[in-house]
Amino acid sequence: MNTRCLSIFVLLLLVSTARVTADTPNVIVIMADDLGYGDVSCYGATSLETPNIDKLASEGVRFTSGYCSASTCTPTRYSMLTGTYAFRGKRTGIAPPNAPAIIKPGTETVASILQGAGYKTAVIGKWHLGLGGESGPDWNGDLKPGPLEIGFDTCFLLPTTNDRVPQVYVHDHHVENLDPADPLWVGDKKPSPEHPTGVTHRDSLKMDWSHGHNSTIHNGISRIGFYTGGHAARFRDEDLADKWVEKSVEFIEQNKEQPFFLFFAAHDIHVPRIPHERFQGKTSLGLRGDSIIELDWCVGELIKTLDRLKLAENTLVVFCSDNGPVLDDGYKDNAIENIGDHRAAGPYTGGKYSVYEGGTRTPFITRWKGRIKPAVSDEIVCTIDLAASLAALTNQPLPEDACLDSLDVLGALLGEANAEGRENLVQQDNGSRGTYGFRAGQWKLHRYDKKSARNVVVETELANTKVPQYQLFNLDKDPAEQNNVLAEHPDVAERLKNQLSGIIEQ
Ligand code: NG6
């Protein structure tokens, strides 16, 4: 073999058996659902304890200005994966049960970038980004396109969100354990007059609904949307977290010899909050708090697995949330009654659905043992930056037309001295155009217009109740965004308005 052949052979060998190196650590993104800034003890909660998340924070960087890019699930997940603000995409608001795949095949994503770098990639948990072509998911056939068409090698999913039908797992392109003799039907209309619902059979429910969520009943809980069939495939809500952990541990074990990317998309603490029986009653906050404890347990299990397989020193773990907190999000689970002095959004105003800080400023932690020095960072970082930052980490080029809003803030994510985060960030509510928050340094601009949906069901402070309007807040002096200082700082407001328009009209 001549030298040229030999080097090609060695190169091929290297590519085919990619090893974890300093440039290619494993990456686990743990995304909680509806977890607020103040919901975990390392961010100030005192009504419960989250030892595993706290440990992650004490061994890594705990961000005080860590954000998701929207205050609902689908747009945040869309932006996290694509590195592009959801308002640039179509149908990026909260996805209904029969939504088609929102991220089109061929779109560059965090998963495809890391796949390109030789990683094995998986998403395990809540998807909520649609499945299937234009006519939506073919529940009894091939469920594609989906995650496997945008860079994931494998997936094990809850297709939408657990308050929406159906309660089945999707493994790669199929519903797991589906009996062809009992086909699954999913729709938005009652399939027959006698079909039991949360309205007709309200007395039989184990958890009553408070708004919406009164269609098909499964496991004593009525949901958004209707379905029939697929009985052998249906899961128990109580077992979701265990399943995510089981499948994740399996994936990590299978790929321990080579770089992997795991997107662990927890369902906790979204409604219906039905943690496993062993967590029920464990906090004074009721099921909402018990779900936080379950989430913390999941984090502990993932970390234990890394330790057991000696992977902690070559795995970057990112912990974040998909939007801020909400108490009553459609079920009577006593979250409001049990809240006591717990402040789910910490010092911030608003929460889920809101462009106040509480909507998107959420727990955000990075840990890479041996590489990241434990610290608390005030740099602005966002889930939308994972794409460009992980591309930088793994030396992957980003095509010019991809990941448009993702910034390489790797240095800040790794807690490097003097490394800077974002200068500014657009905060969105639910995929609608018109209402935005805009954080730039100490300043925060609100912009809302009358076309924006107004959610008066869960809370009142959504920043979109007057039209059309801008407000300006100084977060250093007024983190709760209570004093509009626009009149005192017209120059700042003008600068921010222009910057925001420049970004959203691009
Ligand atoms: C809302 C639901 C809410 C929740 C949310 C999505 C009603 C009245 N409210 O439409 O319960 O499901 O959508 O949450 O149906 S998210 O975290 O996935 O964005």
Ligand code: CA
């Ligand atoms: Ca959510």
